[in-house]
Amino acid sequence: MPVIDGPSGLTPAALSEIFEAPVTSVAWEKVGSGQIGACYRLRVEGAEGVPRRLVAKMAAEDEASRAFLGPAYRAEVSFYRDIAPTVDVRTPHCHHSALSEDGTAFVLLLDDLHPAxxxxxxxxxxxxxxxxxxxxxxxxxxxxxxxxxxxxxxxxxxxxxxxxxxxxxxxxxxxxxxxxxxxxxxxxxxxxxxxxxxxxxxxxxxxxxxxxxxxxxxxxxxxxxxxxxxxxxxxxxxxxxxxxxxxxxxxxxxxxxxxxxxxxxxxxxxxxxxxxxxxxxxxxxxxxxxxxxxxxxxxxxxxxxxxxxxxxxxxxxxxxxxxxxxxxxxxxxxxxxxxxxxxx
Structure with missing residues (x-):
């Protein structure tokens, strides 16, 4: 599916497709300073098995900086895809990852580790x-x-x-x-x-x-x-x-x-x-x-x-x-x- 580029794309329909289960509502708030990328905390309502709390990581809001940051985005998405299953370091579970072909847009849906x-x-x-x-x-x-x-x-x-x-x-x-x-x-x-x-x-x-x-x-x-x-x-x-x-x-x-x-x-x-x-x-x-x-x-x-x-x-x-x-x-x-x- 296409890369979700921005919090407006975190819709019930999009998350329903990702989790292959009905999602009825999504609320988000921005967290962090967003210098390298943008982070959002999600509150999700839906069918049993759909996570109720998530963190979404996305590309920086400043589009001019995205080309420079592309290698960093690729490294993080690739870590969760290629490396995380092969090591034993504690890191948030990744429910979904996507990276654009040019590496300037990405999305990760991670467990919210509250109350850590x-x-x-x-x-x-x-x-x-x-x-x-x-x-x-x-x-x-x-x-x-x-x-x-x-x-x-x-x-x-x-x-x-x-x-x-x-x-x-x-x-x-x-x-x-x-x-x-x-x-x-x-x-x-x-x-x-x-x-x-x-x-x-x-x-x-x-x-x-x-x-x-x-x-x-x-x-x-x-x-x-x-x-x-x-x-x-x-x-x-x-x-x-x-x-x-x-x-x-x-x-x-x-x-x-x-x-x-x-x-x-x-x-x-x-x-x-x-x-x-x-x-x-x-x-x-x-x-x-x-x-x-x-x-x-x-x-x-x-x-x-x-x-x-x-x-x-x-x-x-x-x-x-x-x-x-x-x-x-x-x-x-x-x-x-x-x-x-x-x-x-």
Whole structure:
């Protein structure tokens, strides 16, 4: 059926066709800021078996940006179609997906995970929440760890030497822009760490190719939903940055940006051990805990890389500025504490 492009297309007739059951009414409200795409929360009435609460994800309302965002839309739709059934990461169940031929319009109908609440990137998380999140992350990485068939998926990209050089050319000026924007708040040592990261990123991004797998790319608190305490079961959303690379980038990015540096330093060994044990539960062999922790140290450059680029190319907001500053400060501290730059 045609791609539903906009909330006005979420009609009872359209949903009746999708669910192959009568839908009598649909009410929707917009949620989120809609910078990359548009999200709507649906209330649905209909026959038994039709979900009563859904989230619809669609393309950005700004049509001028859709061509640029097409690869991200294709990655997310393809994740739910091709990858989600083959891994064990908790993510919303997808009831329906559609993507236009040119990739500029899409729709996903996902379970509404109410009453789960979004993580708060500014506030950070507790070590208990972090343990929940890293165990879930292993459910993405473990089942397809070093799986050569991932390279057969035409939409799943890996960074090559030319891409690495281009990334370095883009990242270095973005670091200077970031340092200028936050000159009043960013410590000199953090500016030095960002600049040293820029100098190392081309070599880093293609290093250690012997371990590869699925990389969420933006596995952080704002992209996780947590059930009400004391329940556990963090759920990951927003799969538009999925790629092929070193899996530990996700782990280092999450711990480096989500925990207060003191909490991270105190708990990171046990958290990496929990992740490693979960990997072993998915059959990952020949990968010791010491080797895993060394990869975690090496992968910490993911923190400033994603933070600075996100700041440079995202729509500027007051909360966004505070969030990016907190993420940069935390991840730079992790790089120094772990000696990550010395591993490249």
């Amino acid at each position: 609440v979004q993580g708060d990137q500014l506030a950070g998380c507790t070590p208990e929440q972090a343990a929940d999140a890293v165990t879930n992350l292993a459910g993405l990485h473990g089942p397809r760890w070093c799986d050569p068939t991932l390279a057969d998926l035409p939409w799943l990209s890996a960074v090559g030497a030319d891409d690495a050089a281009t990334l370095a050319e883009v990242f270095a000026p973005a670091v200077e822009t970031f340092a200028d924007r936050f000159a009043a708040d960013l410590a000199d040592r953090d500016v030095r760490t960002l600049r040293e990261t820029a100098g190392a990123v081309a070599a880093w991004v293609t290093a250690r190719p012997e371990r590869f797998g699925l990389v969420h790319g933006d596995y952080r608190l704002d992209n996780l939903l947590f059930p009400p305490a004391p329940e556990r079961g963090a759920t990951a959303v927003d799969w538009q940055t999925l790629s092929l690379g070193h899996p530990l980038r996700d782990l280092a990015f999450f711990l480096g940006t989500s925990l207060d540096p003191g909490d991270r330093a105190e708990h990171e060994r046990s958290l990496v051990a929990a992740y490693h044990a979960a990997l072993a539960g998915y059959g990952v062999e020949g990968y010791g805990l010491d080797e895993c922790f060394d990869d975690y140290r090496f992968a910490a450059l993911q923190g400033p890389l994603i933070t600075v680029l996100g700041c440079a190319y995202g729509t500027r907001t007051e909360r966004g500025d505070r969030m990016f500053l907190a993420m940069a400060t935390r991840s730079c501290a992790a790089i120094r504490d772990l000696g990550s730059l010395g591993l490249i």
